[in-house]
Amino acid sequence: MKTILSILDKRGPELIWWLSFLAIFAICYTMLVIKRDIDLQPLLVIPILVASWYGSSKAGASLALLTAILLFAVKWFSGAFHVSAPTAVIDAAIALFVYLFIGVIVTNFKKVHKVEVVAADTDTLTGVNSSRSFYAELANEILRAKRYDHIFSLAYIDVDNFKRINDSLGHSVGDKLLIELSRCLQDALRATDITARIGGDEFVCLLPEAGESEAKTAMLKAEKELQKSMKRHGWDVSFSIGVVTFKKLPDDVREAVKLADELMYEVKNNKKNNIAYRVWDGTDRM
Numbered sequence: 714m715k716t717i718l719s720i721l722d723k724r725g726p727e728l729i730w731w732l733s734f735l736a737i738f739a740i741c742y743t744m745l746v747i748k749r750d751i752d753l754q755p756l757l758v759i760p761i762l763v764a765s766w767y768g769s770s771k772a773g774a775s776l777a778l779l780t781a782i783l784l785f786a787v788k789w790f791s792g793a794f795h796v797s798a799p800t801a802v803i804d805a806a807i808a809l810f811v812y813l814f815i816g817v818i819v820t821n822f823k824k825v826h827k828v829e830v831v832a833a834d835t836d837t838l839t840g841v842n843s844s845r846s847f848y849a850e851l852a853n854e855i856l857r858a859k860r861y862d863h864i865f866s867l868a869y870i871d872v873d874n875f876k877r878i879n880d881s882l883g884h885s886v887g888d889k890l891l892i893e894l895s896r897c898l899q900d901a902l903r904a905t906d907i908t909a910r911i912g913g914d915e916f917v918c919l920l921p922e923a924g925e926s927e928a929k930t931a932m933l934k935a936e937k938e939l940q941k942s943m944k945r946h947g948w949d950v951s952f953s954i955g956v957v958t959f960k961k962l963p964d965d966v967r968e969a970v971k972l973a974d975e976l977m978y979e980v981k982n983n984k985k986n987n988i989a990y991r992v993w994d995g996t997d998r999m
Contacts, residue, residue, distance in 0.1 A: 773816030
């Protein structure tokens with residue numbers, strides 16, 4: 714089931730609508746052929762559910778209308794109606810109402826689900842990725858790196874003297890600083906790079922297919938942008954940054970983040986306001 718849903722996620726809503734319509738047509742045709750030997754009407758709900766979830770409310774509504782019309786035609790030509798025409802119309806109207814109701818419920822649930830997913834994957838303050846979504850992205854990058862035999866780099870960033878900002882200027886200013894930090898990182902890095910906030914004033918940046926040279930260039934540009942922004946706002950902070958390029962792939966996401974975190978703390982425990990670079994080949998623990 715997961716594989717089928719993954720395939721549908723990658724298909725356009727128009728294709729899914731037509732596939733759903735063909736499924737409904739096939740079910741109705743089968744009902745017409747076998748008449749009342751087997752009741753296949755409950756199966757008509759499935760294509761409507763699929764079209765409503767992967768399409769839009771209009772897609773679900775139009776498919777519900779077509780389903781009701783086809784169902785009415787099937788029952789009429791198969792002789793299922795042994796009553797007056799008005800009663801047959803009422804029966805079709807009830808079917809239409811039920812299918813429309815299902816489509817609306819599914820579409821609304823999808824909207825709520827999408828909002829919740831975005832909220833879970835996004836840091837509410839800064840708008841960058843949350844730790845939850847970052848770990849998922851990093852896990853996918855490790856898999857891609859293994860498959861295509863390429864490397865990647867990971868940067869761990871900590872704000873020096875951030876507590877002083879909160880204590881002297883207030884938490885609202887501290888929040889503005891974090892928001893500005895996020896903006897600077899996103900502006901300085903590539904569109905394919907991923908920035909996330911994984912702690913109070915701690916951020917990580919995933920640089921796919923970036924070797925040591927590319928990672929150095931990227932983080933020097935980011936640090937320059939950060940320093941300019943902090944100076945412009947009058948915020949007396951600096952940044953301790955650890956950048957690890959993984960020549961050998963880590964065993965899992967936790968190990969990758971831990972290695973970058975350890976390197977960042979080497980900077981922080983030394984003199985702060987600096988960037989440390991390492992290439993990890995798995996032979997030592999740095």
